[in-house]
Amino acid sequence: MLLQVAARALTAAGVGPGARLCCALSGGVDSVVVLDVLHALAPRFGFSLQAAHVHHGLSPHADAWAQACATRCAQLEVPFSLFQVSVARDASAGLEAAARDQRHAALDGVACDWLVFGHHQDDQAETLLFRLLRGSGVRGAAAMRAVDPPRAARPGRLRPLLDCPRSTIEAWARDRGLAWVEDESNAQLDFSRNHLRHRVLPVIGERFPAATATLARAAEHFREASELLDELAALDQSACGGQPLQLERVLALSDARVANLLRWRARQDNFRAPSRSRLGEALRQLRAVPASHPLRVELGDMACCVYRGRLWLEPAALEPLLAQRWSGGDALRWGGGEVHFLPRHGEGIARAVLDGAREVVLSTRRPGLRMRVGVGRPRRSFKKLCQEAEIPAWMRDRLPVLWVDGEPAWIGGIGLAADFACPVSHAGLVPQWRKWQGSSQA
Ligand SMILES: Nc1ncnc2c1ncn2[C@@H]1O[C@H](COP(=O)(O)OP(=O)(O)OP(=O)(O)O)[C@@H](O)[C@H]1O
Numbered sequence: 001m002l003l004q005v006a007a008r009a010l011t012a013a014g015v016g017p018g019a020r021l022c023c024a025l026s027g028g029v030d031s032v033v034v035l036d037v038l039h040a041l042a043p044r045f046g047f048s049l050q051a052a053h054v055h056h057g058l059s060p061h062a063d064a065w066a067q068a069c070a071t072r073c074a075q076l077e078v079p080f081s082l083f084q085v086s087v088a089r090d091a092s093a094g095l096e097a098a099a100r101d102q103r104h105a106a107l108d109g110v111a112c113d114w115l116v117f118g119h120h121q122d123d124q125a126e127t128l129l130f131r132l133l134r135g136s137g138v139r140g141a142a143a144m145r146a147v148d149p150p151r152a153a154r155p156g157r158l159r160p161l162l163d164c165p166r167s168t169i170e171a172w173a174r175d176r177g178l179a180w181v182e183d184e185s186n187a188q189l190d191f192s193r194n195h196l197r198h199r200v201l202p203v204i205g206e207r208f209p210a211a212t213a214t215l216a217r218a219a220e221h222f223r224e225a226s227e228l229l230d231e232l233a234a235l236d237q238s239a240c241g242g243q244p245l246q247l248e249r250v251l252a253l254s255d256a257r258v259a260n261l262l263r264w265r266a267r268q269d270n271f272r273a274p275s276r277s278r279l280g281e282a283l284r285q286l287r288a289v290p291a292s293h294p295l296r297v298e299l300g301d302m303a304c305c306v307y308r309g310r311l312w313l314e315p316a317a318l319e320p321l322l323a324q325r326w327s328g329g330d331a332l333r334w335g336g337g338e339v340h341f342l343p344r345h346g347e348g349i350a351r352a353v354l355d356g357a358r359e360v361v362l363s364t365r366r367p368g369l370r371m372r373v374g375v376g377r378p379r380r381s382f383k384k385l386c387q388e389a390e391i392p393a394w395m396r397d398r399l400p401v402l403w404v405d406g407e408p409a410w411i412g413g414i415g416l417a418a419d420f421a422c423p424v425s426h427a428g429l430v431p432q433w434r435k436w437q438g439s440s441q442a
Pocket of ligand 1: 030
């Protein structure tokens with residue numbers, strides 16, 4: 001039964017001949033069984049198999065666990081890698097979370113298409129209960145997936161035993177005479193999750209024998225709901241004019257939809273999830289303040305900004321700006337973000353002008369700055385340019401200006417000076433301002 005369940009997950013992931021699988025091997029019963037199952041299925045599917053263990057150096061038994069993993073892989077003739085990481089004992093997110101981050105970062109470095117984990121149905125149920133008790137929302141309560149496809153340079157994640165109860169996995173290990181190590185921390189009841197596993201769930205199970213399967217199913221429902229909320233947010237963003245959002249349309253949505261949209265937007269730009277109370281406060285201000293009024297409400301590490309009927313998110317903390325010389329590079333840092341110089345034919349600033357200049361500097365505006373943005377149009381003051389480009393007052397001192405021999409050639413968020421424009425069929429450079437690292441938008 002275990003083989004069939006795992007085979008179904010591999011098929012669903014499209015694993016076939018030539019795929020490279022790596023078993024994330026802790027040495028515990030779950031991943032030892034996964035390794036065993038993968039080893040049995042490899043000839044049928046034609047994938048190559050390796051295993052990796054992360055040595056956190058936290059337990060006095062860590063060396064023994066790593067040795068047990070190496071021994072088992074040698075018996076199966078499966079290539080084995082050992083990663084040694086050092087976890088800061090005073091990590092602000094907590095020791096377990098820091099170890100987890102280090103583990104996943106190390107495993108992401110394995111040259112493979114899929115990392116395969118030993119998570120099972122009881123993990124799913126325990127995680128749901130734990131998270132609900134900690135106050136998670138729909139997204140936090142969403143189930144792990146059996147198949148998380150690879151993205152960017154990161155291998156995909158497979159959890160082929162996710163639908164199996166722990167008892168089935170342990171029975172397989174006993175029947176096959178497998179050896180595994182016990183993590184002594186799993187028995188410590190002062191860890192909340194262990195308390196749920198050893199004390200709470202058995203009591204629930206006395207009255208509700210199918211509790212584990214039912215809770216795992218509930219986690220699936222939460223995942224579906226969470227995916228639907230993400231889809232709704234993407235639709236709402238398009239209906240509200242994309243980025244930046246049009247405030248009037250946003251305010252036509254219910255509070256719950258605005259909150260969902262802002263949470264989703266925050267995730268897209270790698271901000272931390274805002275607290276419910278701060279989000280409520282932002283919503284109150286958005287609805288109370290006249291649309292023409294500029295607004296900047298801080299929500300944790302991001303700020304919700306409104307200016308001239310547009311709404312967007314940006315980092316709450318503004319990083320210092322340092323003037324820098326440009327000497328032909330692809331990019332310069334600017335505050336928390338960057339200005340990129342993209343080579344384009346017949347577009348942007350004439351390359352020959354930049355190469356022939358005595359000094360090209362990226363810095364902020366200078367007193368008396370005036371610039372002509374269109375051929376034949378008058379030069380306009382910085383203030384006027386900002387008003388036309390609808391740039392709020394609090395951002396104006398942070399706009400990057402490219403000074404070529406003392407003349408403004410480009411202003412981030414405003415555009416190019418007509419006098420510096422690249423003639424057709426000449427080499428040009430188009431400056432592009434990415435306002436902060438992690439921003440999904442240039
Ligand atoms: N030290 C390790 N080295 C390699 N793989 C590991 C290690 N620890 C855990 N794993 C992998 O992660 C799976 C889940 O382990 P465990 O339940 O201890 O972690 P978790 O923190 O609950 O899960 P997650 O890492 O997904 O948050 C294991 O079955 C195994 O595949």
